[in-house]
Structure formats: C-alpha cells, structure tokens
Amino acid sequence: MNIALFLEMAAEAAPDRIGVVCDGRRWTYAELLGGARGAAALIRESGCTHVALLDESSEAAAMALFGAALAGVPYVPLNYRLADADLAALLDRITPALIVGDVDRVARLYPSEANTLYSRADFVTAALARSADAPAEGEDGEGIAIQLFTSGTTAAPKAAILRHANLVSYILGTVEFASAPEEDAALVSVPPYHIAGIAALLSSIYALRRILLLPAFDPKAWLDLAAAEKASNAFVVPTMLSRIIDTMDKGHAPDLSSLRSFAYGGGKMPLELIHHALDLFPETGFTNAYGLTETSSTIALLGPDEHRAAHASNDPAVSARLASVGRPLPTVEIEIRDEDGHVLPAGEQGEIYVRGEQVSGEYRERSALNAEGWFPTRDAGWIDEEGYLFLSGRADDVIVRGGENISPGEIEDVVLAHPAIADAAAVAIPSLEWGEAVGLIVVIREGHERPGDDELNALVRARLRSSRVPEKLLFADTLPYNEMGKLLRREIKKLFAA
Known part of the structure; x- marks a missing residue:
C-alpha cells in the first residue's frame, strides 16, 4: 500500500473540504491531489532518483511528498538550517534530484545540470498545470517513501529510510479514516524535515482534518493563527510550549477555547512547565508522544487522562508518571536491555529496544535491526511495574x-x-x-x-x-x-x- 492512497481517499471522500491552510491560502483535498498528481508527472519526466525539499512548510511540501510517492521516488526533506558545507555534502548524496525551495542556495552550493530545480511558487504552478496527467501507480509497500538524514555529530549523517509499509502501518494503527469533523483543524509548526511534521501531515489527511501550517514558529503568530482558525489540535516541542506560555503570561492570550488536544514531544518536558500548562488549559487534553525517525514517529503515549490523574494525584507513584512518556502503542513491543542484550526487569535502566511493522530501523548504509527484528534506539530508560516508560537520556550520554x-x-x-x-x-x-x-x-x-x-x-x-x-x-x-x-x-x- 502506497502512502499516496491516504490523499486519494481524502479527496474522494471530501473533495471540497479544506485540507491545508498556509499563509492565508486555502487548498481543498481535490486541489492537493491534483497538485500531487501533477508533481508526479514532473518527477517522472525529470529522471530523478530523489525528490528533495529545501524549504519551510507549505502546500508545496504536501504536493512533493505525495507526488514523490505516486512517482515511486523517495522524498527527502532537507534541513535548511544546515551550514553550507554540510548541505552541499547532502546534495551530492541525492543527485540527480528534483529539488523544491531555495533554488538560489542550491545553485550556489552544488551547481549540477543533473538536478532539476523549482522555487516553491514555480513548483506549485507547474504541478497544478499538469494535474490532469495521472501518473502510473507508484511503488508498493516495499518501496522507500521517505529518506531523512540524521543529525551527524562525529560522522557523516546517516540516511534513515522509511518504507511505505512502515508509514502505512503507523497511520492505520493510530488513526481512524475520516474521523475528524469538518471544523477540526491541526496546527503544525514543526519543520517539514522532521518526522513529526511528516507524521502530522499523514495522520491529519487520513482523518480529513484541516491542516494549519505555520512555516516559521513564533509564539505570537502561533497564538494568533490558533485563535483565528479555531485550532482543535496542535503538536509542539517543549521549547515551543515554553515560549507560547511565556507569551500568554505576558498578556497576549487570545481565545483558544477550541483547542481540545495538545500533543508534545521531541525533547524532555520540564515538570514545572507541563504542570503550568495543565492549569492554563484545564479543558484541553495533553498527550506526550515519544518516537524516533527510524520508528515512523510515535511508539509510546502518555494520554490526556493520565496527564490529569498525575497532575492531581498526591500518590508519588501516580504523580511520577507525568515525567514518563506513557505506555507503548498496541502495535509495537518495547523492551529494556543491558549492554549484552539481555532483557531487564521492571525498574532497571538500560537501552530501549522496539519492534513492530512501523519500525524501519533501516539506513541506506545498513540495517540496524537485529536478527529478531528489534531496533536498538540508543535511548536509555526503564519501564515501571505498571508499564510506563521513562527516558533517562541517550545511551551515549x-x-x-x-x-x-x-x-x-x-x-x-x-x-x-x-x-x-x-x-x-x-x-x-x-x-x-x-x-x-x-x-x-x-x-x-x-x-x-x-x-x-x-x-x-x-x-x-x-x-x-x-x-x-x-x-x-x-x-x-x-x-x-x-x-x-x-x-x-x-x-x-x-x-x-x-
């Protein structure tokens, strides 16, 4: 099953429903699918081996993602914050590519006639112009859907790959098709080169939820967009939540009564901050989502009821759960192992291993899965007697x-x-x-x-x-x-x- 089917299902079920809102422009699901099909035609004609995005979030990112899927070519969103030398090295690794976004920077850093370059606006225009050109079917569930470069520190970044089967397994295991009412809107402010941003697009489209894209995070702009569009769902990282709350505490606090679900992840959440957030948004359900690029996003959740119970409890065992990342999804297995690979009992700290259909654990360079299909995350932690997973940092730390x-x-x-x-x-x-x-x-x-x-x-x-x-x-x-x-x-x- 190809991830492009999610957009095709959405466009067939509700073609006129708004799928994406970005910079004041609204795109229906039918328009997004037309753009994706046109993008697929451009991609096939270019002869590229990768489709890259060097840009902030926009409708172009969605069209490139699904267009690449339809054309059977890996989608590679690049970190536009990288230093020039690091970005040039990544461009060398994906050439020949169709690249969307900052074409001037690409031409300066890696001039190559093998690459096909489009600015954001030119790509969207060209894709829509070719929207009637339905592509041949893309790769099946074994093909590579997305390639994400890890943040290398002492060595060159690894190219983590996610196959259609991994992403489809995650979405089908966590989202119900067309489950969002028409007024629902998800505010997405994480960058498009992070797995959380990709997962937000896929899950919201499958649920038929309106996606509010904020290309560059700013706490005031986030609050204003959430209020103006009556956002019902949002995902942030802890530093974003901290800045949002600080802005509200200083007096800029528009009406966010529509916000029913607030998910966070990507880093350690200070306990004082999440307690303050729970008090500030008493009617909002908070979810802590823990996952990795190699696991197609979330593998464990601490849900809204668990947040409220831990926030209100005087029982140390219950209140401590607010510092956890919750319990594993039903579709994955998680174990804690020692340095020799032996499974540890509850309460003992070791390395977190995960297994499941959504888990890729695969890189262009090699697979990190062991013989039984377990992926060593390099995150350290422990599981308590009730099955709650606690993180204690990277194993290397x-x-x-x-x-x-x-x-x-x-x-x-x-x-x-x-x-x-x-x-x-x-x-x-x-x-x-x-x-x-x-x-x-x-x-x-x-x-x-x-x-x-x-x-x-x-x-x-x-x-x-x-x-x-x-x-x-x-x-x-x-x-x-x-x-x-x-x-x-x-x-x-x-x-x-x-």
Missing part, C-alpha cells in the same frame, strides 16, 4: 564514573527542583581519577540569586549520592537546543573543554 553508570537526567531533575534554577544539564567530563566525572551547567531563573556551588552540591548529595556530585559547575545565560527542543550535549561538552 551516560556518565561512566569509575565503572558506575550515571544518568544525566537523575542529576538534572534534582537540580531543577531548586527554585533558583531555570535549566540544567549534566554531561561527562574527563577525570584522571575516575575516567569520567559529572560536569553540571545551570541557568539561573530571572529574579533569583545565584546559589553557591556548595549549596547545589549538597542538594545533589542529599537526594542522590556522593558519586553524582558535580566535579565542575558552570553557569550560563541559556543552554543550547536545536529547533526541535533537543538539548545539544555535545555543545555543552565543548564549554567544559574550553
């Missing part, structure tokens, strides 16, 4: 002090309980005595006095143990995050090295 594994998250949670600390990060730093030791960097909350080193060390020692006490402590105005809200620990390590 574990601090190994004298042979003892230390999770950065446990130290950060303790330090963030201090009223003067707005943000904190623990990383491994070299130690002559222990091999590695704890380095801690903190951000002071506005209006608070800076606590002394001894005070913070005593806090960690009292709540944890002496091995968790930082060997070095730094203070900063802000911590480095990427646009999806993920903490850049490699950048923090550079600060300690300096």
Whole structure:
C-alpha cells in the first residue's frame, strides 16, 4: 500500500473540504491531489532518483511528498538550517534530484545540470498545470517513501529510510479514516524535515482534518493563527510550549477555547512547565508522544487522562508518571536491555529496544535491526511495574564514573527542583581519577540569586549520592537546543573543554 492512497481517499471522500491552510491560502483535498498528481508527472519526466525539499512548510511540501510517492521516488526533506558545507555534502548524496525551495542556495552550493530545480511558487504552478496527467501507480509497500538524514555529530549523517509499509502501518494503527469533523483543524509548526511534521501531515489527511501550517514558529503568530482558525489540535516541542506560555503570561492570550488536544514531544518536558500548562488549559487534553525517525514517529503515549490523574494525584507513584512518556502503542513491543542484550526487569535502566511493522530501523548504509527484528534506539530508560516508560537520556550520554553508570537526567531533575534554577544539564567530563566525572551547567531563573556551588552540591548529595556530585559547575545565560527542543550535549561538552 502506497502512502499516496491516504490523499486519494481524502479527496474522494471530501473533495471540497479544506485540507491545508498556509499563509492565508486555502487548498481543498481535490486541489492537493491534483497538485500531487501533477508533481508526479514532473518527477517522472525529470529522471530523478530523489525528490528533495529545501524549504519551510507549505502546500508545496504536501504536493512533493505525495507526488514523490505516486512517482515511486523517495522524498527527502532537507534541513535548511544546515551550514553550507554540510548541505552541499547532502546534495551530492541525492543527485540527480528534483529539488523544491531555495533554488538560489542550491545553485550556489552544488551547481549540477543533473538536478532539476523549482522555487516553491514555480513548483506549485507547474504541478497544478499538469494535474490532469495521472501518473502510473507508484511503488508498493516495499518501496522507500521517505529518506531523512540524521543529525551527524562525529560522522557523516546517516540516511534513515522509511518504507511505505512502515508509514502505512503507523497511520492505520493510530488513526481512524475520516474521523475528524469538518471544523477540526491541526496546527503544525514543526519543520517539514522532521518526522513529526511528516507524521502530522499523514495522520491529519487520513482523518480529513484541516491542516494549519505555520512555516516559521513564533509564539505570537502561533497564538494568533490558533485563535483565528479555531485550532482543535496542535503538536509542539517543549521549547515551543515554553515560549507560547511565556507569551500568554505576558498578556497576549487570545481565545483558544477550541483547542481540545495538545500533543508534545521531541525533547524532555520540564515538570514545572507541563504542570503550568495543565492549569492554563484545564479543558484541553495533553498527550506526550515519544518516537524516533527510524520508528515512523510515535511508539509510546502518555494520554490526556493520565496527564490529569498525575497532575492531581498526591500518590508519588501516580504523580511520577507525568515525567514518563506513557505506555507503548498496541502495535509495537518495547523492551529494556543491558549492554549484552539481555532483557531487564521492571525498574532497571538500560537501552530501549522496539519492534513492530512501523519500525524501519533501516539506513541506506545498513540495517540496524537485529536478527529478531528489534531496533536498538540508543535511548536509555526503564519501564515501571505498571508499564510506563521513562527516558533517562541517550545511551551515549551516560556518565561512566569509575565503572558506575550515571544518568544525566537523575542529576538534572534534582537540580531543577531548586527554585533558583531555570535549566540544567549534566554531561561527562574527563577525570584522571575516575575516567569520567559529572560536569553540571545551570541557568539561573530571572529574579533569583545565584546559589553557591556548595549549596547545589549538597542538594545533589542529599537526594542522590556522593558519586553524582558535580566535579565542575558552570553557569550560563541559556543552554543550547536545536529547533526541535533537543538539548545539544555535545555543545555543552565543548564549554567544559574550553
């Protein structure tokens, strides 16, 4: 089954229903399908091996995604925030390609006659002009639908591939066709090169929900769009939610009474922030969605009822669940394993493994699946007795002090309980005595006095143990995050090295 069938079903069921709203322009499902079919004709004629997007979210992204699927060519949304040298290297890996978006930058960085270039406007115009040219059927469920480059740190980015079968399995397992009433609208503000943005398009189209695209996130613009279009659903990363709430707290708070569902993911959600959000939106259902590129998006959910129960509970076991990512989807299996691959019991920390039809675990370079089809996520965590999954960071981020594994998250949670600390990060730093030791960097909350080193060390020692006490402590105005809200620990390590 090809993912393009989702758009075809939507256009057949409700051709005149609005599918996408972007920059004030409205596109029906019939128009989107026409654009996708025309795009497929352009793609086939170009002879390309990839369809790339170097642009913000727009109707062109949807037409390119489904046009590529119809033409049987992988869709490759590129990170437009990359440095020139890094982007040029990726362009080299996908040539010959049909590339939509910032054609001037592409021509400057990687001039090649093998590539076919379209600006956003020219691509949409050309695709609509060819909308009557229905393409041949695309690849079946075994073909590659999407290729996403991972964010390489010490090596070249890997090319993660998602087959039609992976994405179809995820959508059919989580969304009911045409389940959204016509007034429903999903506000999508994550970039198109992230799996969350792609999953939002696929799931909303299959549900026949109106999609509100915000090309560049700004908290005021987000609030205004949500109010004007009466958004019913939204997905954000924690840093976005923090900025939205801060803007509301400062007085810009339009009517968001239509907002029924607020999903978040992509990074660690501070407990204080989610408690504040639950108070600020008492009638809205919050969902924490945990997933990875290689798993076609979400594999575990903490649902609205669980959020409210944990928020209101005085039972420590129940309230602690607000820091979890919930339970696995019914369509996937999750296990915690040690370094030797042995399955660990409830409560013990190790690496998270996942298995299911939506799980690709595949790269252009190689497959990461083991012989039984399990994918090692490289995320560390544990599962409690009730089946709730807790994350403790990346497996690579574990601090190994004298042979003892230390999770950065446990130290950060303790330090963030201090009223003067707005943000904190623990990383491994070299130690002559222990091999590695704890380095801690903190951000002071506005209006608070800076606590002394001894005070913070005593806090960690009292709540944890002496091995968790930082060997070095730094203070900063802000911590480095990427646009999806993920903490850049490699950048923090550079600060300690300096």
